[in-house]
Amino acid sequence: MAHKYFSLLSSLPMLQMGENPAISAEYFLSSCSAFIFKNDWDTLCSLRLLPQKDVCLPDSSLAGKYMHWESALRNSLVRFRSARFGTDPRTFLRDDGSFEADADRVVIRAYAAVSPLERERILDEARWTKIEELEQGKLFSFDNICAYYLKLQIVDKWVSRTGEQAGKNLETASNEVRTASGQFMNPEPQKS
Numbered sequence: 001m002a003h004k005y006f007s008l009l010s011s012l013p014m015l016q017m018g019e020n021p022a023i024s025a026e027y028f029l030s031s032c033s034a035f036i037f038k039n040d041w042d043t044l045c046s047l048r049l050l051p052q053k054d055v056c057l058p059d060s061s062l063a064g065k066y067m068h069w070e071s072a073l074r075n076s077l078v079r080f081r082s083a084r085f086g087t088d089p090r091t092f093l094r095d096d097g098s099f100e101a102d103a104d105r106v107v108i109r110a111y112a113a114v115s116p117l118e119r120e121r122i123l124d125e126a127r128w129t130k131i132e133e134l135e136q137g138k139l140f141s142f143d144n145i146c147a148y149y150l151k152l153q154i155v156d157k158w159v160s161r162t163g164e165q166a167g168k169n170l171e172t173a174s175n176e177v178r179t180a181s182g183q184f185m186n187p188e189p190q191k192s
Contacts, residue, residue, distance in 0.1 A: 004139075012148055016155070029045065044145060066131060069130050075093050076106070102130075
């Protein structure tokens with residue numbers, strides 16, 4: 001029988017897309033360390049939103065199923081971008097070659113968005129929805145802990161995207177373009 005994490009999961013604050021989380025990822029992991037068995041702890045600490053090359057997750061776990069779906073989403077992104085730029089997608093496809101129709105639909109919807117920021121928001125909302133779908137019926141389990149951690153990573157990602165930071169990023173990019181343009185417009189004279 002799988003270990004149940006009643007007290008840990010019932011003590012965690014609710015997460016909402018677009019809202020500051022009441023806890024940090026570091027605090028979450030610190031809170032989990034007293035409750036979770038070693039093998040589950042290693043899995044949790046290695047869990048990221050994006051697939052990691054050297055991390056092997058059980059296929060039957062929420063984390064493993066999510067990573068399979070994330071790989072399918074990334075493969076759909078590669079196929080879509082390759083079609084737009086007329087390149088061969090096989091060079092960039094993830095090794096598992098996974099495909100899921102719902103991931104493909106998300107990519108089509110995301111690329112219909114006006115801005116790259118809105119495109120990323122659509123992709124993250126789809127990630128959130130997939131995580132919630134995968135955790136259905138798994139009350140107080142380690143899969144719920146993994147789902148919470150993945151959602152916390154999504155929330156943290158968006159909290160760091162502020163208008164102030166966007167302005168700084170734009171200024172940095174503009175300066176880099178100006179510097180690069182200046183190098184092309186004023187090449188150093190050749191020595192004879």
